[in-house]
Each structure stands twice: as structure tokens, then as C-alpha cells.
Amino acid sequence: MxxxxxxxxxxxxxxxxxxxxxxxxxxxxxxxxxxDQLKTNRRNADLVIDLKRIPELQKLEMGSDGLHIGxxxxxxxxxxxxxxxxxxxxxxxxxGLVGSVQIQNRAAVGGNVCNAAPSGDTTPNxxxxxxxxxxxxxxxxxxxxxxxxxxxxxxxxxQSGEILQELILPKPPESSASAYLRFIPxxxxxxxxxxxxxxxxVDPATKTVRKARIALASVAPTPVRARGAxxxxxGKVITEALIASAGDAAVESATPITDVRxxxxxxxxxxxxxxxxxxxxxxxxxxxSL
Amino acid sequence: MPTKHIKFTVNGVEQEQLVDSxxxxxxxxxxxxGLTGTKEGCSNGNCGACTVMLDGKTACSxxxxxxxxxGRVVTTVEGLETGGKLSxxxxxxxxxxxxxxxxxxxxxxxxxxxxLKNNPHPSEDExxxxxxxxxCRCTGYDKIVKAVERAAxx
Numbered sequence: 001m002x003x004x005x006x007x008x009x010x011x012x013x014x015x016x017x018x019x020x021x022x023x024x025x026x027x028x029x030x031x032x033x034x035x036d037q038l039k040t041n042r043r044n045a046d047l048v049i050d051l052k053r054i055p056e057l058q059k060l061e062m063g064s065d066g067l068h069i070g071x072x073x074x075x076x077x078x079x080x081x082x083x084x085x086x087x088x089x090x091x092x093x094x095x096g097l098v099g100s101v102q103i104q105n106r107a108a109v110g111g112n113v114c115n116a117a118p119s120g121d122t123t124p125n126x127x128x129x130x131x132x133x134x135x136x137x138x139x140x141x142x143x144x145x146x147x148x149x150x151x152x153x154x155x156x157x158x159q160s161g162e163i164l165q166e167l168i169l170p171k172p173p174e175s176s177a178s179a180y181l182r183f184i185p186x187x188x189x190x191x192x193x194x195x196x197x198x199x200x201x202v203d204p205a206t207k208t209v210r211k212a213r214i215a216l217a218s219v220a221p222t223p224v225r226a227r228g229a230x231x232x233x234x235g236k237v238i239t240e241a242l243i244a245s246a247g248d249a250a251v252e253s254a255t256p257i258t259d260v261r262x263x264x265x266x267x268x269x270x271x272x273x274x275x276x277x278x279x280x281x282x283x284x285x286x287x288x289s290l
Numbered sequence: 291m292p293t294k295h296i297k298f299t300v301n302g303v304e305q306e307q308l309v310d311s312x313x314x315x316x317x318x319x320x321x322x323x324g325l326t327g328t329k330e331g332c333s334n335g336n337c338g339a340c341t342v343m344l345d346g347k348t349a350c351s352x353x354x355x356x357x358x359x360x361g362r363v364v365t366t367v368e369g370l371e372t373g374g375k376l377s378x379x380x381x382x383x384x385x386x387x388x389x390x391x392x393x394x395x396x397x398x399x400x401x402x403x404x405x406l407k408n409n410p411h412p413s414e415d416e417x418x419x420x421x422x423x424x425x426c427r428c429t430g431y432d433k434i435v436k437a438v439e440r441a442a443x444x
Contacts, residue, residue: 003311004292005311030353031358032335032350035314035352035354036334036335038312039333039334050355050358052358100422100423100424101401101405101423102335102338102423103350103423105344105348106349187418188423189423
């Protein structure tokens, strides 16, 4: 590997100071993306900063404003967390799909977000839960909607010297659920040809959809919300036909490319099918049968 | 080359090493410490041949920087036996013939040790899912799965 220095700060203040060092500085959590990128010269660094020893970045707790997930907290910790499994089902789905068990033990949800791959498995669900990104840098802390975090493949709004501190996922209402599915040619260990996360909040008495959020992976330069599909659902009584229409509408938000993993046409079809399936899983999780 | 002085526990023994910042844990274990049981396969986190336990959880040691191991506890395949006696999992792999060339075996043994610690009696599906991060090009996996079942159920 090309030469670089290593630092493992134990406080946020120390990390921010180190982020201001000269040369190319890269922060990492699990390292499962960055170390491979450094080995293959896809990214360079003069200094890498290991964020895992900073307590704020290891948080995983429910606060009054929702679930706080420290940016360095591992996918496996999130995957096995009881609160995540009870309230954020789609996030439990997604964190159990990232790479292998070995990768999940190291890879962090925050790292998956900052790597900003259009195919990142955890991002669509975070978007459907309307996650807020807490960013800390030399000029203090700022919060932005995660939906505004991504600029392009591998590119985020993080400015020089800034790190993602944590994600906050508002507490979902009763009678709501989320789900994430992706399609890969084998059963495990691959990058999504397409991925869809759905979240719905349904009135249990009338079966009216109060709120719907749908987000897509691997079908645009960044993870995207399928806003058209959301409006198809909201305010309507949920039926099989409505779910099918939402699947059709979700395709309109996909702008996929054809590459080695699949054709654009195939990806659009996957979005249609995965949207329907994730919505059905949400209903099952809420306990509503059609 | 920036170097770091690290102290860590490897297979129950406290160790001190001077490592380059860019070294992986895999390189440190194999090239610096002579623990060549841990293998280098793909070197990018796909094959699992380099799997070790880091603070009790499996990790691909090719994707861990050596300085990250400072203060941590590492278990490699050399640490699975006790006083020259194979662990029950190692013994089951031998009895079931859960290996051919043996290159992937250290990684499978570590992953299986982690699996059975968390889930002492996994189903076949759970075994296959939890070992998906370890590739074997010889066995076709069936004998490995049988070995894990034998280790779990006797």
C-alpha cells in the first residue's frame, strides 16, 4: 500500500483537529471500503483517521428525538439490536445483508453512508425513516436531512475537515413498518443490482395509508426517493391494486444504467417488483392482511 | 514510513510489535509474527481465508490495519487448540473430511467458532448463511456443513 500515517482519536474534538491536518486526510470506521480502496489505488491518503474509539460515534440508543446511531457503530450491532428489530425492521434487513458476517462485524452504517455508493444497502432504509445526519467539523455541528447528503457516486456534502457524527432516525408511529429487499444473482455476498426500501404507516381501522416513503438503490447516481410512488399510496386505502400501482410509479423515479450487473430495463423491472414485495412485507409486519 | 508501536493479545499471549501504519493485521500476523495459519486469498474481503477473531468477533484481517489492533484481542487458527488437543470444531472438520486442499480451512474454523458461540445449534440454512463469507473451491461445501453440524450436535 502507498504510505500513509494512522491516528485513532478518542474524542470528537481530537478527531476534528486531526481532520484539519495537511495533505489528504480520510476518516474511516470499519475500513471495509477504505482499506480496499487504498490497496487498489482508487483512493489515496496521507493520514487515515480511525473513528471507532470515539464514544459519540459508537452510540446506539433511543432518545426523545429518535434512534441515535453513532457513525462508527457496526452493522452487526445494529442488525442484532432489539429496538432496531422492533421499530426499524428495514434497517435490520439491510444491516444483515451488507457483505458477509465478517464484513458486518466491521462495516459501520455511517461508513456505508459516507462511502456513498449508489448501491449501499443501508441507505434506502435510512431515507425511508427520514434520517437526519449530524455532521461535526471545524465550525461546529450541523444537521441535514440524509436525503440532501449525497451528491454523486462516492460524493457527499461533507466539507473538508467534517465527519459524520451520527444518524438520527425519528421514532416511527404505531401501525407502521419498514422493509428492505435487494436483488443479487446469488444468495449472499454481492452488490445490489437494485434495492428498494419501503416504509408505510397505515390506519389499522380504515387501512388508509397515512404516510409512505420509498427509496431506491443502484438505479441512479445516488440513492433516491421514489416520491411519485409515495403520493400514489398516501391517503388511499391499501389494496393489492394500489401496491401494484405504487410499484409502477416507483419505476418512474429510477434512472438506471446498463452495466455488468444488469441492464437498465431489468433494473426498472426489479424496482417494480421489489417495491411491491417490500410494501407487502411492511403490511405483514404491521399485521394488516389484505 | 510512519510506524506505530502496538500492544495486543494474540491467542492469549500479550505481544508488542512495531508496525508500519499501512500494514494490515494479516501481514503482521503472517510476515512479522510467523502465524501463517491465517491465509491471504483475495485480499479484499470476499474470500474469508484471512478470517480472525478481533475482540471476539470475526473480521477479515486483510481489511484491518495493524495499528487498529492496539489494545485488542486477536484469535487466529493457531489459538483454537488447547495443549495440543484440537477443538471440537477442528476435530469435526477432520472426522467429516470438511476440507481438501486446506487453504480456506483456517477461515472456516474461525467463522464456525464464532457461529457456534452465538448460535450453538444452527440450522443448515443458518450455517450456509453464516459461512457465506468463506469461499471454498474444493469441497462443494456439503462436507463443511456436515462438519459444522457434527460440531454443533455431536
